[in-house]
Each structure stands twice: as structure tokens, then as C-alpha cells.
Amino acid sequence: MPSTRPRRVALFVTCLVDLFRPSVGFAAVKLLEEAGCSVEVPPLQTCCGQPAYNTGDRATTRAIAAQVIDAFEGYDAVVAPSGSCGGMLSHHYPGLFDDDPAMKVRAENLAGRSYELISFLVDVLGVRNVAARYPGAVTYHDSCSGLRELGVKAQPRNLLGSVQGLELREMKTPEVCCGFGGTFCVKYPEISNAMVGEKSADIAATGADTLLAGDLGCLMNMAGKLQREGSAVRVRHVAEVLAGMGDLPAIGEPEHG
């Protein structure tokens, strides 16, 4: 339900944003604050547990999930600038505690108030436009978990439509996986490379000068491939552009000057 009432929102920074691209976290804070939220960053967060979960280590995943559940207790909403981490909290945590009713209740409570950033802005806060400018042609990649677990598809495109000077050019298959897949990209590098190679061809065919997506893992994968191929396409997190931070050096680009 759209509301202008400030909400007490906890930012789930995600481990990749924390280590590699803090500007995505600051962009998220800015967008949330502009939408009337008061944003806090619970200090006891580390990672959502996907590396353990997707390796089949359920015990470790549960331990990390319990830690996240503790750290994010009491906030109105928990928001991550990532569909895959957001999906982990909102779709996968409850199933980890099928044999622990007390924890399952807490996991379901967290799941019910956990969101991916852009869909939270649009679907929950009712944000319809942003005060940003980004001159150029961009193409948008739908990261898998956000798209298929959380239904993130129209929301980023709608907000990008309000960015001044921005032209959106769709890929032929924006919904096909980029080949990142967390540890997949280093466990099966040849397959991952074939997948991201196809993605970079699809990106190039749009003629866009900028690639955007909502998940840093996918973005690092695609940026790394585009740059290895010598492409001039710049790669950014969609939140950065929406927050008016599109003049920062792009992912994998050196500092200005």
C-alpha cells in the first residue's frame, strides 16, 4: 500500500556491495530516504548465506539465516539492492526451519517484510519517478532471482522511464541468465563463459552504451566479460542511475582523472 509515512527500513547491504561497490548501498539509502524512509544499517549483518545454501550445506545456511533473523528483528522492512539476496530472505529462509517451529515463525516474519530495493520503491512505497538524469542509451538485464522469484520486471523499467535523457533499448533475451550463478561461474567457467559471451553479444546488438541490472554479481560478471572483449559499454547498478549517481566510474572502470 503506497504510503508517505516514514518507515523504519533496514538496509541489507549484501556482501558484494559491501566489498566491491559501496556506492550501490549509498544509492539505495538515498532512494529510500527520498521516498520518506528512515534507513538503518544493522551492524551484525554479513551475508545472506547463499554460498552455503547453494553448495548444499544446510547447517551453515541455517546458522547464518538465524544470525540475519536476529540482526533484522524489529524493522518495518528489510531491503536489499539485490534480487538474489532479497529472494533468499523472502523465499528461502522459512523452508530452512521446517523442523523448528519457533524459528520458522521468525523466518516467516522476516520473509514477509523483506524486499528487493526497486520493487519495494515501486510496489510498496508507490514511487513513480525519480529526479535523475542520465544521458544515453541503456539496456536492462533481468537478473534471474529478482525476475522469477520476486517478479521484478516492470518496476525498474518504469522508474528508468522517468530518468531524464535516458533511452531504454531492450535486448532480444533480457530474461536469459548471464551465467554468473554465484560459485557456478568458477566451478564451471567454460559454461559460464559461453553463457556470458552470448549475453554480451545480445547487449552489443542493442547499441546501448550502458548496461544496467539490479544484482551486483551479475553485473560484475557481465562487466568483466564486456571489458575482456574490449567493449566500451559501461556497466552500472540500476540504483546508482536512479539515485543520480550515474557519473561515478562504472564497474571495472578506473577512477576519473
Next chain:
Amino acid sequence: MESTAHAFKANVDHALADPNLQDSLAKLKVGFSERRRQAAERLPEFEALRDRARDIKNHTLAHLDFYLEEFERKVIGLGGHVHWAPTAADARRIIAELCQSVNARTVAKSKSMVAEEIALNEHLEALGIAPIETDLGEYIIQLRNEPPSHIIAPAVHLTKDQVADTFLEHHAKLGFDKRLTERNDLVAEARYVLRQKFLDADVGLTGANFLVAETGSSMLVTNEGNADLSNTLPRMHIVLASIEKVIPTLEDAAVLLRVLARSATGQESSAYTTLNTGPKKPGDLDGPDQYHVVLLDNGRSGVLGTEMQDILRCIRCGACMNHCPVYGAVGGHAYGWVYPGPMGAVLTPQLVGVEEASNLPNASTFCGRCESVCPVRIPLPKLMRHWREREFEKHLTPKAVRQGLAMWSFVARRPALYRRLTAMANRMLALFGRADGRYQALPLASGWTRFRDFPAPQPGGTFHARWAKRKA
């Protein structure tokens, strides 16, 4: 069929270096998914039908013993025979004995993945009985002595030119010594060569898409009509099907058929849908004298009641592989056994063992596209993750992965330590390469940097370090 699933990584290298295969896959990726999308869009109730299809299969699996016995009773009542085959070896023996009982020299086969699963052709050949594949794709790969690479399009890995060469090589001795270049001409030649084989066959062997308990019928869909010739011309018709193919009623079959063809090829229905209900009756103009159904378990009943049960809903449409980016990159042979793609990554470890097939459920990004198109809504990524959990419990996960994960988990569970180490990692990464904004090589990250640059962290420290400063 002999599994090469253990050699998955070598199979992948081979597949990625095969230009004909890559050419074929490029067409498959676009064609199948686009046709399925259009077919689904044309039918407003398609999503609701998927729910019904799922529910029908779930209901059947919950009462599988009941419906199988009901099916058996009906088949016997029609004058047919039902043979229970707990293992692949049992099924091979039963079928061989049936063929020998009528002194069969040739068996006309319509495409059956279960026959591939039990390696039937090799067994019959060893006994001097010639199996003849009558599905065009199966016929092509039989000539080439290759396994199928897709469950509904077994020769999808081949280009038209490869098929032309194969036909010239094998048909020249039959008088067809001109290399054909047109698709229709190739089909016509195969049709001509196969026609006499249908007429000569002593036994017809088909699979089944569904076994209908209420009528004792086996139901088959094809686009070539080859199944109809396989089951009406010979004296004996053998249906080989796995136990989870049974469904309660014809009404249920109608629901499943509506999602099957749309999901598989984007057709509203396959060109031929055939019901076989017992042997030739007095007054029938044609049909087999003997009708046998061989019901194969081969490990499936062990899946019932487990977290893997959902895979038994599979109706073998192939949509999961048609939409899988991993299948699209490497094709079906890389998976090393009968069932490729996401459904194979779940089923193969069950049927050949998780040690043999451990790579299959791991070689997925969990992108979820398979689940999003599955007509019976099998949660394929979740089931692949279950296999990873079983591997982890059995200590089959590679040692380096386990150790790395243990170290990471130790740190991730200690937020204060995690902050210190990530800040340190951030500074260390900054020491080399930040000027370029990325790294072309990084220690311990060759899997990444062999093919991709690795982006350097932004300057100024981690988010949490900067947030703490901002708040101070």
C-alpha cells in the same frame, strides 16, 4: 546406455568446441522457447491448466499402487498382459523373451526414452534381433550409432548437412546414391526406406506418454505417425513404460495433453495422438494379436515419499531443456546419459547414482527458467539443491570447496571478524590494479579471470566502514 555423466567436464569441453553442435543449439534456443511462448499466450487458461496437470500427477503419485493395479486389471480384462520389471535387466529379459516367443527377427520401435534407459537395442542386437528405430530422429542417430541428445528431438544436435551425409553413407547400398540437400527430400527418403521395415517387423515396440488406468489404454503422441505403424502392423505390440506414466482417467489425459504439446513444441496438439487399448478383437480389421505392457520401476518407487518425489510428475515435454541456458550452451550429450537438461540433472543421479552424476545438479545457475516453464510445475532448482545437500552430507562435495566454505562460514558467522577481514581484503585488492579499475588476473581466481576481467573495489573502503564514518 553407458553413462558418461562422470566425465561431464570433458564432455562440456568437447561440446563447446563442436561447431555443428553450436550451430544446431543456436537454432534450438530461439525456436522452441518462442513457439512455446506463443502457444501459451494463445490459451488464456494455460496457467490454470498447469496447476491442474500438477494436481493430477500429485494425486496419482499419492495413490500410485492403486492406479497401477487398476491399470493392470483393465489390460488383463482386454486380453492383454502386464509384466512388472523392477530393474532395467528385468525389463530387457522380459522383452527379449517376448520377442523370442514369436521368433522375431526385427522389432519396429517408436521412440522410447525408457528403451534408451534400459539399453534395449544393444541387448536385442546381442540376441540376433534387429531393432529398427522408426522415429526420424531416432533413425538418424541409430544410423550414426549415437545416443539421443534431447528427449523429444533426439537428433537435434545435428545439422541438415550431417544428416545428408549420413543418409548417403547408409542408403547408397539401397540405391539412393544421390546426396540430398532439401529437408523434404531427406524425409521422403527416410520414409521410403522405413516403410518396408514396418511391413517386415515381427514385433512393434512403443513407449507411452500416459497409461490410462480407467481404460487400460496406453497413449502415445507423435508428429510422424510412426507409432501407429509400429503398433498396428506387427503381430505383437509391446508397450514399455515406467510406472509413473499411469494417470487415472481419459479426462486427466485430456488436461495433460493440452499442456504437453504446447510446452514441448508449441503445437496445440501433436499431429498424432494414439490410444492402444488391448490386442485385436474379433471383428477388428487390424491390430496386434498380442498386447503386452512392461512396467519399469528401475529406482522410481524409491523416490516416492522423499523430497525428490516431484520429479515423478515429469511428462517428458523437454521444455526445461529447451529453456535451459546450460543445455543451450553444451547440448544433451554432455550430460552423459539418457535424460539431459534440468529434469535429467534431477533424475539421472537417482537412476545411475549421485557419485556417477554429481556434476549434473551442480552445473546450474539456479536461474529458474526451467521451473517457470514446466507444465507440471516441478521445482527443478529446489530438487537440484537437494542433490547438492545429499552430496554434502555424504562428503562427496570436493574437498577444496568444503574447506573454502568452512573458512567463509567461520568468518560470516562472526560479524566483527568479518568486518576486519573484508576491510583488509578491500585494501589488499586496492594494492594491485586499482589504477586500471580491474584485474586481468588474480590469485585463486583463475576460473573467473581466464575469461573475464575482475572489477576492482571502489576506493574509500567497504560500505560498512564508510557507513560507520558517516554516522560518527
